Amino acid sequence: MNFTINETEVLRFIYGECSSAESKAIAEELKKNLALQIYYDRMMETKLELDAIEFEPSEMTVNEVLDFSASHHDSLEHH
Amino acid sequence: MKITQVSDKDLLQAYLAGDESSLEQLIIKHKRKIFTSIYLVVNDSFVAEDLFQETFIKVIQTIRGGRYKEEDKFIPWVMRIARNMAIDYYRKSRRNVMVNGEDGEEILSRIEIIENNREDQLILNQTQKTVRQLIALLPEEQRTVLILRQYADLSFKEIAEITHVSINTALGRMRYALNNLRKLILEKELHLQ
Structure with missing residues (x-):
């Protein structure tokens, strides 16, 4: 594969937006390019930290969804 | 049996068979991921609660109506619905309150x-x-x-x-x-x- 592998390409790789051929080329490049490997590790760490941020809906909201489902059980079926 | 041991596909099938508790298990499993994706985009907890509800109402209506075709990709499908609702909210709120820019x-x-x-x-x-x-x-x-x-x-x-x-x-x-x-x-x- 003939394309320049830089930090932007690594970013696409981290977010799963590369083709399989591109991913393979980037994975190979990471093995031999220490600077890029360090960049990849740092960005992955940061992404994982972002992944860990979570919120949850209130119990009332969840219950309202469940109530909707239960109360519309018959009317929605087989439409 | 733990919730995480039951696949989404099995829970969906049970829900379609009339087991309401399966929907609850699906929501418990995935509510944080879905709600987070809405909340951090719309940046308003009340709006996020509403959109979370609307997302699942649409999910329920689609499943019950027999229009759900992505049995093995439940969460990506729900996330798409949630995301679209969040983005729609943005577009509408922009029209109402935003000053137009160039880019x-x-x-x-x-x-x-x-x-x-x-x-x-x-x-x-x-x-x-x-x-x-x-x-x-x-x-x-x-x-x-x-x-x-x-x-x-x-x-x-x-x-x-x-x-x-x-x-x-x-x-x-x-x-x-x-x-x-x-x-x-x-x-x-x-x-x-």
Whole structure:
């Protein structure tokens, strides 16, 4: 594969937006390019930290969804 | 049996067979991921609660109506519905309150990390809270791309379209966003897990 592998390409790789051929080329490049490997590790760490941020809906909201489902059980079926 | 041991597909089948508790299990399994994707985009807890409800009402209606065709991809499907609702909300709110700009940045100028206005429902640990606050320090255009990619799960191509910039610009902003966030984290001496 003939394309320049830089930090932007690594970013696409981290977010799963590369083709399989591109991913393979980037994975190979990471093995031999220490600077890029360090960049990849740092960005992955940061992404994982972002992944860990979570919120949850209130119990009332969840219950309202469940109530909707239960109360519309018959009317929605087989439409 | 633990919830995590039952596949979404099996839960869906049980729900279709009339087992309402299967829906509850599906929601319990995935509510955080779905709600987070809505909340961080719309930046309003009340709106996020409403959109979460609307998302699942649409899910229920689609499943019950026999129109669900993605048996093995339940969560990506629900996430798409949630994401579209969140983005629609943005577009509507932009029309109402935003001042027009030239490059589309105003579209998402309200995407910012607000102060913790519902601390009781946050489940973040202190490090996560700090990271969330650090995101708010990023320049607006970087913060926008980061939130849309990271939490709304839009592709860089989709982000480029919605913000009216080139895909390379979107990628560049994301790269700067992560680099700057990394620096801010190091300055705060946070220990990444």
